Amino acid sequence: MEIExxxxxxxxxxxxxxxxxxxxxxxxxxxxxxxGKGLALTVxxxxxxxxxxxxxxxxxxxxxxxxxxxAAMLGxxxxxxxxxxxxxxxxxxxxxxxGLVGAALSVAGLLFQGLFRNPIADPYVIGSSGGAIFGACxxxxxxxxxxxxxxxxxxxxxxxxSAATMALVYSLARSAGKTNVVTLLLAGFAISxxxxxxxxxxxxxxxxxxxxxxxxxxxxxxIGIPAWTELAVSxxxxxxxxxxxxPLMRTLNTLALGDEYAQQLGVRVESARVCIIxxxxxLTAVAVTLGGMISFAGLIVPHVGRLLLGPDxxxxxxxxxxxxxxxxxxxxxxxxxxxxxxxxxxxxIMAFVGAPFFLYLLRKMKRxxxx
Amino acid sequence: xxxxxxxxxxxFDYQGHSVLRxxxxxxxxxxxxxxxxxxxxxxxxLLRIAAGVLRPVSGSVVLQGRPMGAIxxxxxxxxxxxxxxxxxxxFDFTVQQVVEQGRTPYVAVLRxxxxxxxxxxxxxxxxxxxxxxxxxxxxxxxxGERQRVKIxxxxxxxxxxxxxxxxxxxxxxxxxxxxxxxxHFLQAEGITILASIxxxxxxxxxFSTVLLLSPGEPLASGTPEQMLRPSILEHAFQCPPDRHxxxxxxxxxxxxxxx
Numbered sequence: 001m002e003i004e005x006x007x008x009x010x011x012x013x014x015x016x017x018x019x020x021x022x023x024x025x026x027x028x029x030x031x032x033x034x035x036g037k038g039l040a041l042t043v044x045x046x047x048x049x050x051x052x053x054x055x056x057x058x059x060x061x062x063x064x065x066x067x068x069x070x071a072a073m074l075g076x077x078x079x080x081x082x083x084x085x086x087x088x089x090x091x092x093x094x095x096x097x098x099g100l101v102g103a104a105l106s107v108a109g110l111l112f113q114g115l116f117r118n119p120i121a122d123p124y125v126i127g128s129s130g131g132a133i134f135g136a137c138x139x140x141x142x143x144x145x146x147x148x149x150x151x152x153x154x155x156x157x158x159x160x161x162s163a164a165t166m167a168l169v170y171s172l173a174r175s176a177g178k179t180n181v182v183t184l185l186l187a188g189f190a191i192s193x194x195x196x197x198x199x200x201x202x203x204x205x206x207x208x209x210x211x212x213x214x215x216x217x218x219x220x221x222x223i224g225i226p227a228w229t230e231l232a233v234s235x236x237x238x239x240x241x242x243x244x245x246x247p248l249m250r251t252l253n254t255l256a257l258g259d260e261y262a263q264q265l266g267v268r269v270e271s272a273r274v275c276i277i278x279x280x281x282x283l284t285a286v287a288v289t290l291g292g293m294i295s296f297a298g299l300i301v302p303h304v305g306r307l308l309l310g311p312d313x314x315x316x317x318x319x320x321x322x323x324x325x326x327x328x329x330x331x332x333x334x335x336x337x338x339x340x341x342x343x344x345x346x347x348x349i350m351a352f353v354g355a356p357f358f359l360y361l362l363r364k365m366k367r368x369x370x371x
Numbered sequence: 372x373x374x375x376x377x378x379x380x381x382x383f384d385y386q387g388h389s390v391l392r393x394x395x396x397x398x399x400x401x402x403x404x405x406x407x408x409x410x411x412x413x414x415x416x417l418l419r420i421a422a423g424v425l426r427p428v429s430g431s432v433v434l435q436g437r438p439m440g441a442i443x444x445x446x447x448x449x450x451x452x453x454x455x456x457x458x459x460x461x462f463d464f465t466v467q468q469v470v471e472q473g474r475t476p477y478v479a480v481l482r483x484x485x486x487x488x489x490x491x492x493x494x495x496x497x498x499x500x501x502x503x504x505x506x507x508x509x510x511x512x513x514x515g516e517r518q519r520v521k522i523x524x525x526x527x528x529x530x531x532x533x534x535x536x537x538x539x540x541x542x543x544x545x546x547x548x549x550x551x552x553x554x555h556f557l558q559a560e561g562i563t564i565l566a567s568i569x570x571x572x573x574x575x576x577x578f579s580t581v582l583l584l585s586p587g588e589p590l591a592s593g594t595p596e597q598m599l600r601p602s603i604l605e606h607a608f609q610c611p612p613d614r615h616x617x618x619x620x621x622x623x624x625x626x627x628x629x630x
Contacts, residue, residue, distance in 0.1 A: 117461040247480045253468070254475050256460055264424050265528070266448035266476035311462030314483075 038315035041308060045322035049099070052326045056095045056333040061340045062086055094225050098332040098346070099325035100234050101223060101291040102301070106324025107242055107317065108283035109298025110305075112166075114252030114313055115276045116173075118181050119306070120361050122298035123284040126184060127169050128162045129295075130192030132281075132288035133199060133218055135161020140215065141202045155289045162288070163281035165191055170277065196293065218292030221347015223332050226290060237286050241279050242321055248276055249313035256311070294328070294347045296354020301327055303361065374436075375400045375532055375563050376451075378421050381430035383413070390416050391427070394590040396582055398532065398565060403558045405574045406567040407598075408584030409608055414567040415456065417584065418534050421565070422453040448476035452525035453534040458517065460509055466520050467505040470495055473527025492527050498556070499523035500549060514541030522550070526557075533557060535566040539573060551577050571617055575599055583607055601625055 058066045064083055071077035079087065109122040116126070123129045138161075139146075139154030146153035169191060173184035199215050217224065226234070251272045254262045259269045287294065301324040305316045328346070331353070335346040376398040383391040390413040398404060408414050419425040421432060423439045432439040434450060452473070460469070473495065474488040484492075496502045499522045504512065509520060518541050525533055539547045551573060554564050568574055574581060574595055581598035583591040585607040591598065601622040604610070613619060 119461070250475075250478070250480070250483075253464075254472050256462060256464065257458065257469075257472055260419075260424050261455065261458070262475075263444065264422060264448060264451075264453055265472060266443075266445035268444060306462060310468070311464050312468060 038309055038312075038319065042318045042322065045319060045326065049322055049326050049329075052329045053095055053099070056098070056329050057087060057091050059333050059337055060086070060091060061337075090225055093228065093231055094223060094332070094336075095329055096231055097226050097234070097290045098223050098329045100231070100238055101287045101294060102297055102324035102326070102328025102331075103321040104234075104238050104241075104283040104287040104324075105294060105297040106301035106320045106327070107238075107245065108280045108287070109324075110302040110313065110316055110320045111245060111248070111252070111276050111280040111283075112298070113302055114255060115273065115280070116170075116181070116184060117256060117258075118184070119303055120181075120299065120358065121184070122296065123162075123280070123287070124192070124293065124295040125299065125358070126188035127165050127190075127192035127195070128188075128281060128284045129288055129293050130195040131165025132158040132162035132285050133293055134165075134195035135159070135285075136218070136288060137199045137202045137215060155285060158288050159282055159285035161195075162284045163278060165195070166277045166281055170273075217345065218288070220345035221292045221294040221350065222343075222345045223291040223328075230290075234286050234290055237282060241282050241286070242317070244275075245279050246317065248272060248279070249317050252276070252313040253311075292347065295351050296358060297324060297328055297331075297350055299361070300354055300357050303357075373400050374398070375434070376421060377433040378417070379431045379433065381417070381420055381427040381432070383416055383420060383425070383427050385416070391420070392587075392589075394430070394584070396590055396592055398563055400531075401558060401561050401563055402580060403554060403564040403578050404566070404580040404582060405578035405595075406565060406582045406584065407569075407571060407574060408567075409586060412584040412586050414584055415536050417590075418453060418536050418565070418567055422451050422534055423447050424453065445476040448528060450530060451532045451534065452528040452530035454521050454525040454536060454538060456536045456540065458521050458524075463508045463510060465505065466501060466507050466509055466512070466523075467492065467496070469509050469520060470501075470505075470523045470527050473524045476528065491529055495523045495526035498526055498553060515543060515546055518542055519546065519550075522553070530562065532563040532565065535564070537567055537569055539568065539570055547573065571599065571604070 054066055054069060058064050058069055062082070064079075064087065068077060068079070068083075069087075072079045072083075105123060108128070112121040112123065112126060112128070113119055115121075123132075135157035136154050139152065139157040143153035143157070169184060169187045172187040173180050175183075196219060199219060202215060251262070251267055254265055254267050255269070255272065257265070262272075263269045302316060302320050305319045305323055309315050309319060328350075331349045332346045335349045336343045338344060338349075374397050378394060378396050381391055381394045382389070394413075394417055396404075406414050406417065416425065420427050423432065423434070423442075426440075434442060434447065439447065470492050471484060471488070474484050474491060477488060477491075478484050493502075496505055499519045501516070501519045501523050504516060504520065507516075509517065512520065518538065522535070522538060525535070538550055542550065547570075554566070554577065558564055564578075566578075568578075576595070578595060581593060581595050583593075583598050583603070585591075588607070591603075591607075597603075599621055604617070604621065
C-alpha cells in the first residue's frame, strides 16, 4: 500500500486540487508575511532612530528639553545662543557620527558573518578594525597633509589596512576550499593584537603630540566631533557601500550553502568574495575614522536582527543598518552622560555589553569547536 | 538518444594522491545511471568533476557538445544540479528558504524571485514530498528529512541532468522507495539521472546503466546485469563471495540464469 501511495505521489495531477490550492496559498502567504514583517520592522526602526536622535540631542551635561528641541525645529521657539552652540556645534555632529559608525559596523558585521558563514565574525573580532587603525596610524604619522580626490590619506590608508588585513586573515583561514573558523578567529585575534600594539611606535614618529592623543582615543573607541564635511563624506560612503551591498545580499543567502554549492548554483564565488571584503572594509574604515576601535557592534546587531527576522540577508540589511545606528547612538549617549561631565569612551561601554554577548554566542556554538 | 554529458579521460589528484585515473563515461539524454564503487574510490570527486564544480588535473568534460569551461556558470547551473552528501547551514534557514536558493541561476541580481520561481519551488517541494516541512528550520530536521530537502533544492534548479551523491543515506526503506519512484518519474519527464548509490539492491532494475569505480582500475561501465555479476562485485569490493548476503543472492540468481 505504502509503495502504491508513494508511486502516485510524483504525479502532481494525482493530488486533490484542494490540497494543491491550499499549499499554494500557504507558500504564497509565507514570503509575503515575512516581507511584511521586515517592512514593518524597518518602518518601526526608522521611527525609533528619529526618537533616539532626538533623545540623544536632548541629553547631556546641559540638558535641553525634547519639547524645546521640537519647538525649535518647527520654528516656534528660538534657542538661546548657548543651546544653539551646544546643539549644532557639539551634539548634532556627534550624534550623527554615532549613527553612521553604528550603521557602518553593523552592515560590515552582516557582510562578514555571511561571507564567513559564521555569526561571530565582526570587524573587531576578525581584525578588520585593527588593520584600519594601523593604516590610519601610518596616515597620521607620515602622510597627515596628503589627500587624494578629497579623501585624506588617513582615511584611505584605513581602508587599505582594513582590506589587506581581511584578505590576509581570510587566506590564512582557507584550506582545501573551506574556511576554518578557529583559524579565522585566531588569525584575526593575532593580527588585530599586533596592529593595535604597533600603534604605540607611531608615538615615536609623531612630533606634534596631537597624533598621539588621536591614537589613544581611537584605540579606546571615542566618537569625536567631526567636521560637517567629514560627516557628509562618511554618510555618502556609507550610503554607497550599503547600496552596493544590496545585490550581494541574495548572494550571501546562497553562500550560506557553502562556496562549492553556491558555485554550482551559478554564483561567481571569488568575485562575490572580493566585493564583500572590499565593501566590508570600506564600511570598517568609515567607522574607524569617525570612532576608532569600537568592539562588538557588528556582532550584536546582525544577530539580534536574525533573531527577529530570520537569516534572510535581503530583509536583514535595512534592519541591521537602522538597528546599528540606534544602538550606537544610545551607547554613545550613555558614554557621555553616565559620569558627566567626564566622558567614558563608547568603545568601553560596547566592550562591557559585547563581551558577555560574544561569550554567550561562543557557548551556543561550542559544537563547532570540538578538537 | 543524443549525448548530454561526456567525461573524457579525467585524472584528479588530491594532496599528492591520485584519486581518479583515466576515468571516461558518457551520459545519454534521458538515461538513468548508477555510480557504484568502494569507499574512497572517488565517486564524489567524479560527480563534482562531472558537475563542473571541480576542475580535473587532466582530461575534459563536455556538456551538450561544449567544453564545460566555456559555458557560463549560470547556464551550467540551469542544466546540471548536483545534490551533495553533506549540507551544513550556519544560520536557521527554513526549508522553503533553502529550496528557493535553487532558483539562483534563474533570478536576476537586482530582481527578486518571480511567480515562475515560486511555482518551481512549490513543485520541487511537492515532488520531494517535503511541502509539509516548508516552514521548519533545516538544521532541526532529521537526516532523512534533510536528504529529501536537498533533493528538492536540486529539483528547484529544473535541471536536465540531476546528479545525486548517496541520495538514500539516512533514508528508511519507505523513503528509499519514494526516491526510486521519483527518479522513475523524473526520467519519464526526460531528466537524465546520475546517482552514486551504496545500496546495490537498489541498482538492479532501477538503473539502465551502471558505472563501477574501483581504486587503481579503469572506470567500468555496463548494464546492471553485466556489472552486478558476483565475480565482478567480489573483485571490485574485495569481499569474499560467501560472506555477504548480496553476493550470495547474486550468485544464486546468476546460477539460475546460466542453467
